[in-house]
Structure formats: structure tokens, C-alpha cells
Amino acid sequence: MNKNTVAIVGAGIVGVSCALELQRRGHEVTLFDRTAPGRETSYGNAGVIARSSLMPFNHPGLWSVLPRLLKNTAASFRYDPVFLARNLSWAVRFLACARASVFQETAAALDALIRLSISEHRRLLVEAQAAQRLRTNGWLFLYRSEGGFAGSRLSRETFERFGVATQVLNADDLSDLEPHLKPLFPRALWIKDTDSVDSPGQVVEAYARLFVSRGGQVRQAAIGGLGRSGTGGAWELREESGAVLEASKVVLALGPWTREFLQKSLGLSVPMAFERGYHMHYNAVGNASLGRPVYDTGGAYVLSPMAQGLRLSTGVQLAQRDAPRNLVQLELAERAAREAFPLESRLEAQAWMGSRPTLPDSRPIVGECPRHPGLWLAFGHQHIGFSTGPGTARLLASLMRGEPCDIDPLPFAPGRFLR
Ligand SMILES: Cc1cc2nc3c(=O)[nH]c(=O)nc-3n(C[C@H](O)[C@H](O)[C@H](O)COP(=O)(O)OP(=O)(O)OC[C@H]3O[C@@H](n4cnc5c(N)ncnc54)[C@H](O)[C@@H]3O)c2cc1C
Structure with a gap:
């Protein structure tokens, strides 16, 4: 198993941004979605990057x-x-x-993520x-x-x-x-x-096309579950059609479907x-x-x-x-x-x-899932996921590669809610 392979499940703004960033840093990325990229929550929002x-x-x-x-x-x-x-x-x-105390922490954390994301969106749009x-x-x-x-x-x-x-x-x-x-x-x-943008769905589609033009793969498939594959700590994704695919790392970016997916496939409960x-x-x-x-x-x-x-x-x-x-x-x-x-x-x-x-503190979860090495999480973006997808991607890629982060990762740590 090539240690560089990453499978991302969910091709909304968060998953597509993660795909582009991990690809930029040298990973071989496959992006899975049961529909085409940017057709769900990332399609219907108000398009404000605020x-x-x-x-x-x-x-x-x-x-x-x-x-x-x-x-x-x-x-x-x-x-x-x-x-x-x-x-x-x-x-x-x-x-x-x-x-007040949690609000201050959250506002500071979201401000950092939003500022990072605005400059990333501007680069990606070009x-x-x-x-x-x-x-x-x-x-x-x-x-x-x-x-x-x-x-x-x-x-x-x-x-x-x-x-x-x-x-x-x-x-x-x-x-x-x-x-x-x-x-x-x-x-x-x-x-x-x-x-702001005049079509968030088409922006996600354009980002997905950029990812493909740079050699990335988008696979239209509903993922029914995941587990350890047995080969060198890799993960195995099970498509609902029955096909099974391996990757050394998996990123879950299923937006509002992540709660059910984690519960069903790993018995993990997120609030x-x-x-x-x-x-x-x-x-x-x-x-x-x-x-x-x-x-x-x-x-x-x-x-x-x-x-x-x-x-x-x-x-x-x-x-x-x-x-x-x-x-x-x-x-x-x-x-x-x-x-x-x-x-x-x-x-x-x-x-x-x-x-x-x-999630209860209005911050997304970005990071590696506790007790599940190689399983990465990027979800829970409440009202601001269209704005913050690209910043999330930078944070996740830095954490995955052990590189210095642009912003403090702790306010977004999965351990807030998953043990
Ligand atoms: C009315 C409204 C207005 C909003 N306005 C704004 C705004 O102005 N600015 C802003 O920043 N944010 C806004 N948001 C929030 C923003 O839209 C979301 O936070 C963001 O789109 C979440 O992106 P995502 O990539 O996490 O999820 P999604 O875009 O939902 O992507 C998840 C993907 O997972 C896929 N999927 C699900 N299950 C499976 C499976 N089993 N196998 C394979 N694929 C699967 C889905 O098909 C989907 O494409 C708004 C939201 C709403 C509802």
C-alpha cells in the first residue's frame, strides 16, 4: 500500500478543499461522493465568506x-x-x-480560520x-x-x-x-x-475540476462503511455497490451526514x-x-x-x-x-x-480521530462551512503531515467530543 494515498469521503466545499490541499502537498488523493461535487449543503448556502x-x-x-x-x-x-x-x-x-469565556475562545478560533480561508478562497478562485x-x-x-x-x-x-x-x-x-x-x-x-460568490455550487465544481486537472480522481460512489484493511494499518472503504477500496489515510468530510456515518461504521457518537x-x-x-x-x-x-x-x-x-x-x-x-x-x-x-x-461549541472538528490512527475528520462547520472549507484544508494537511500549522489547531481538536 502506497503510504501517500488519501481517500476523502464527501465532496462538498470541505472535502474538495482538502483534496486540493493534500494534492498540492504531494499526496495521491481520491475524492468520493455519492453525487457530483458541491451538490448538497455547499450548493445551497448564501455564498457569503464573512x-x-x-x-x-x-x-x-x-x-x-x-x-x-x-x-x-x-x-x-x-x-x-x-x-x-x-x-x-x-x-x-x-x-x-x-x-463569555467559551465565546471568546470560539470567536478567536473562528476569526483565525476565516481569515486564513479568505486568502485561500481568493487564490483558489483564480x-x-x-x-x-x-x-x-x-x-x-x-x-x-x-x-x-x-x-x-x-x-x-x-x-x-x-x-x-x-x-x-x-x-x-x-x-x-x-x-x-x-x-x-x-x-x-x-x-x-x-x-461573496454568485454561485457557491459552481465554485465547488470549479475547485473539483482544478483537482482533476492536476491528476486527482473523483469517484461517484456512496460509501457504506469503513474499517481497517489488515495491510500495514491501511483503511478500507466499502462502497454501497459492494466494491472495496484501500487507502493509507481517510478523511471524513460528510458535513451533516458525518454523525450517522461515524455511528454506523465505527460506533462513534458525536454531538x-x-x-x-x-x-x-x-x-x-x-x-x-x-x-x-x-x-x-x-x-x-x-x-x-x-x-x-x-x-x-x-x-x-x-x-x-x-x-x-x-x-x-x-x-x-x-x-x-x-x-x-x-x-x-x-x-x-x-x-x-x-x-x-x-457541534456544541460552534467550531468544526479538524484533526485525527482519537484511537483511530490514519482516520482524519473535517466536519461540523455550522453556518460558515462555505467560508472556512479552504482554511480547514490547510489546517488538516499541516496536521496530517506534522508540519507547522498556520493557526492554532487546539480549538478544533477532535478530542473535544471524541475519546
Ligand atoms: C441556508 C444556509 C445558508 C448558508 N449560508 C452560508 C454562507 O453564506 N456562508 C458560509 O460560509 N456557509 C453557509 N452555510 C453553511 C455551509 O453551507 C455549510 O457549512 C457547508 O456547505 C458544509 O460543507 P461540507 O463540505 O462540510 O458539507 P456538504 O456540502 O454537505 O458535503 C458533504 C458531502 O458528503 C456527501 N455524502 C454524504 N453521505 C455520503 C456517503 N455515504 N458516501 C459518499 N458521499 C456522501 C454528500 O453528497 C455531500 O456532497 C449555509 C448553510 C445553509 C443551510
């Missing part, structure tokens, strides 16, 4: 809004009570991580001949009232502490920047050092919840357009200009990954978005749904 995403959902400000969220009527957050009851220990740990998809003009947080703006104080202070470039806008400034937004927002915050979200594309009335993604904090949606139209994406629905859809948040988001922008009609018959895979 410095501001260093603020996890579980920050100290969560406590003051928790009673309202628990009523289960907010557009920003809904939960299935049965799912919550079955994942109560996840929920307790998630809330425990909203305390190398993959997809730079035309990149916008570097930031994104906007919109506030429907002065009170709403005042409520964002912790975020603004955190952005300042981490040097995130922002500018507070009044209604006139906002109208200069985005003239087609309706005059609904007395305040906005322009997060300036944020990039992951699914923050489901929906999107729908719209055209605009007349020549109305947006220059950059906007996050209407009161309306609880993001509206992003995409190649396919304006993509409206929703907040969080905590539920089993494959449970039936519940479109109430999309309907509320659409109503709110129509108040803010001249949307015309829906462009698809059915909304897209995906799951943000979230």
Missing part, C-alpha cells in the same frame, strides 16, 4: 432572547420539540458554550478560473429600528475587537449603496472585509445537531438589483444576488436532518423580504433545503 461570522449563534447575547426563541414562533429560529428532547444533551452543551464569481464589496446587516441596531452592540464590539472593518450607515448612506432597497431601515452595518435552512430564487421587478448580500436582521433572512436570481435563505430550523419540510420560515422570510425589496416571482417549484451541521 469575517463577521466569527460571532457564533451561541454568544452571551443569546440568553436575553432565549425566552422569545423558546416560544417557537420567531422567523429566525424554530425547533422540533421531539428533536430537541432527543438531543437535549447537545442543547445543554450548546447553551453552556454561550458563556487558479480554478472562477474569479469572475467573486465579489469583494462586503455585505450589509440591516436594522428595522434604532432599537434593533442598539441590540447589535455585542456584535459590533466583537467586530471592532477583532479588527473587522465595518461602517455604520444611516438611511441615506444605505440608499446610496443599495438604491433598490425600500426605505425601511434607519440603520445598517456594512461589513466591508467580506467576500451534532442540524440547523436546517431553506432557499428560494426570485427575479426582481424591473431592473431592481442588489450589489451584495444583505441580512435583514428583523426579517431573519439573507438575500444574495446569485447567477440564478436573488437567493432568499432562511434562519435556523432545529430538526432531524431528513424530517419532512416545514416551510413556515420561508414564507415569513418571503413576506419580510417583499417589504424590503421589489421581489417578483419565485423561480422554482420547490424550495431547496439543507442542514448546517453544528
